[in-house]
Amino acid sequence: MAEERKRRKLIPNRTPIPEQDPIKRGSNFKEVSLGYTTEQALEEAERCIRCAKPQCVKGCPVGVQIGDFIGLVQEKDFQGAINKIKETNILPAVCGRVCPQEDQCEKLCVVGKKFEPVAIGRLERFVADWERDHGQKTKPKVAKSTGKTVAIVGSGPAGVTAASDLAQLGHKVTVFEALHEPGGVLLYGIPEFRLPKAIVAEEIAGLTDLGVDIQTNAVVGKLMTVDELMEDFDAVFIGSGAGLPNFMGIDGENLNGVYSANEFLTRTNLMKAYDFPKFDTPITVGDRVAVVGGGNVAMDSVRTALRLGAEEAIIVYRRSDAELPARAEEVHHAHEETIRFELLTSPTKIIGEDGWVKAIECIRMELGEPDDSGRRRPVPIKGSEFQIPVNVVVMSIGTGANPLVPQSTKNLDLNKWGYIVADEETGRTSREGIYAGGDIVTGSATVILAMGAGRKAAGDIHRYLLGEPEPEVETAAEVKNQP
Ligand SMILES: Cc1cc2nc3c(=O)[nH]c(=O)nc-3n(C[C@H](O)[C@H](O)[C@H](O)COP(=O)(O)OP(=O)(O)OC[C@H]3O[C@@H](n4cnc5c(N)ncnc54)[C@H](O)[C@@H]3O)c2cc1C
Numbered sequence: 001m002a003e004e005r006k007r008r009k010l011i012p013n014r015t016p017i018p019e020q021d022p023i024k025r026g027s028n029f030k031e032v033s034l035g036y037t038t039e040q041a042l043e044e045a046e047r048c049i050r051c052a053k054p055q056c057v058k059g060c061p062v063g064v065q066i067g068d069f070i071g072l073v074q075e076k077d078f079q080g081a082i083n084k085i086k087e088t089n090i091l092p093a094v095c096g097r098v099c100p101q102e103d104q105c106e107k108l109c110v111v112g113k114k115f116e117p118v119a120i121g122r123l124e125r126f127v128a129d130w131e132r133d134h135g136q137k138t139k140p141k142v143a144k145s146t147g148k149t150v151a152i153v154g155s156g157p158a159g160v161t162a163a164s165d166l167a168q169l170g171h172k173v174t175v176f177e178a179l180h181e182p183g184g185v186l187l188y189g190i191p192e193f194r195l196p197k198a199i200v201a202e203e204i205a206g207l208t209d210l211g212v213d214i215q216t217n218a219v220v221g222k223l224m225t226v227d228e229l230m231e232d233f234d235a236v237f238i239g240s241g242a243g244l245p246n247f248m249g250i251d252g253e254n255l256n257g258v259y260s261a262n263e264f265l266t267r268t269n270l271m272k273a274y275d276f277p278k279f280d281t282p283i284t285v286g287d288r289v290a291v292v293g294g295g296n297v298a299m300d301s302v303r304t305a306l307r308l309g310a311e312e313a314i315i316v317y318r319r320s321d322a323e324l325p326a327r328a329e330e331v332h333h334a335h336e337e338t339i340r341f342e343l344l345t346s347p348t349k350i351i352g353e354d355g356w357v358k359a360i361e362c363i364r365m366e367l368g369e370p371d372d373s374g375r376r377r378p379v380p381i382k383g384s385e386f387q388i389p390v391n392v393v394v395m396s397i398g399t400g401a402n403p404l405v406p407q408s409t410k411n412l413d414l415n416k417w418g419y420i421v422a423d424e425e426t427g428r429t430s431r432e433g434i435y436a437g438g439d440i441v442t443g444s445a446t447v448i449l450a451m452g453a454g455r456k457a458a459g460d461i462h463r464y465l466l467g468e469p470e471p472e473v474e475t476a477a478e479v480k481n482q483p
């Protein structure tokens, strides 16, 4: 079969995915990408040659059996396909939408050596959506109870994956989440137009089906400490994320109308500020909004500002187009939606009037020699200061470790940036029985990497709880301060 497919003439380009009209979508929060129809999914699935040793799987941190699931799509067994994905991934509809597949599975797809790689993510989304629309939701098998208990701190992708795996292995799992709804960044960070909240809620509900107890409004480090949890549970996994906002330290950052991207997106997403006064969270909707930064979070913020009604929403980024860290697809979507890009531009101060933002002063930059990151360093051009009149500024220049849990847990090794030191393969920290993974260990990364970390830690927690022999690993101290 695989040989036959290899001989067949492949269509070089991926099947395009339908999208909402760029101008219309700039004023609504509905999903941008509409997903494949059945015909389009079948057409795209046919581009997979079903490699005997699929390279794509090596690029998936949770080991989804990609060739197998696409094979089932080719056979029109969509329920079989989603079941295959769910063997290793509890969040397929989420990952199909937001995983940076171009840097992971699709980057390694053999078809991509000559043509465009198979659109694995779009197919994953298709079968996940197909199940929601047509299928009988399947529930993974849960092993006989081991009598062991595990507490999970945080309900982002890392915590959710660890919880799901541990519950399936027969442990009693309780998730403690600081906010009033579970999901982490999937819920409060990534906007509705890229990842509908209903989809996140539905996939997280899979946890409850497995018998996991989710306690919301439970701020670990305030209500109880990890040390106290260790008195009641046999092990603890920390997946508390990296959402502490950074600011530039320039004049005017305390003015009304200046937000961190985290606050701006949380108010909009989780607290439905876009529906004020129906929901009681206010947000300043600027006529002119500047978002400082060039990553995915900046793109999400600027496109959110547009949808909240900004007449002009502007990206201010200190390097050039080529260095924009955001996914190319997000930048393309932003351009389509008429977002203005002020590149090679850096803010110097925010100017206010009566306590409110009135303008942002910037300086033009040019690119000099490469810095430690390998990217060319932006250098200010003397005397090139200018002002952009705006009434909202959103700072999206990266985040740091959420400090509460690391700092309230005794004898937990942290690196110099305040992230928890944990072994990459097992999630073990410097404290026996306490594990960590996701952004709180790596710094802000991706959904699937956080999920992979949750999975690895769950495997080791299981071995630890059952007293199985330990594989040889580096100690937490040995990995301390590794970048
Ligand atoms: C706006 C935005 C857009 C992004 N877009 C993408 C994308 O398109 N694709 C992609 O792959 N990645 C994206 N990312 C990154 C990705 O979302 C993160 O890497 C991922 O969510 C990390 O998962 P996590 O489980 O480690 O942490 P989080 O998702 O941050 O979850 C941590 C959870 O812990 C909770 N918590 C924190 N402190 C406590 C405490 N003391 N007690 C109890 N609970 C606590 C938090 O409330 C949160 O729910 C984006 C990030 C942002 C901010």
Ligand code: SF4
Binding pocket: 047, 048, 049, 050, 051, 054, 055, 056, 057, 066, 067, 070, 108, 109, 110, 111, 118, 120
């Ligand atoms: S590498 Fe590409 S062609 Fe091969 S199995 Fe994976 S998706 Fe299919």
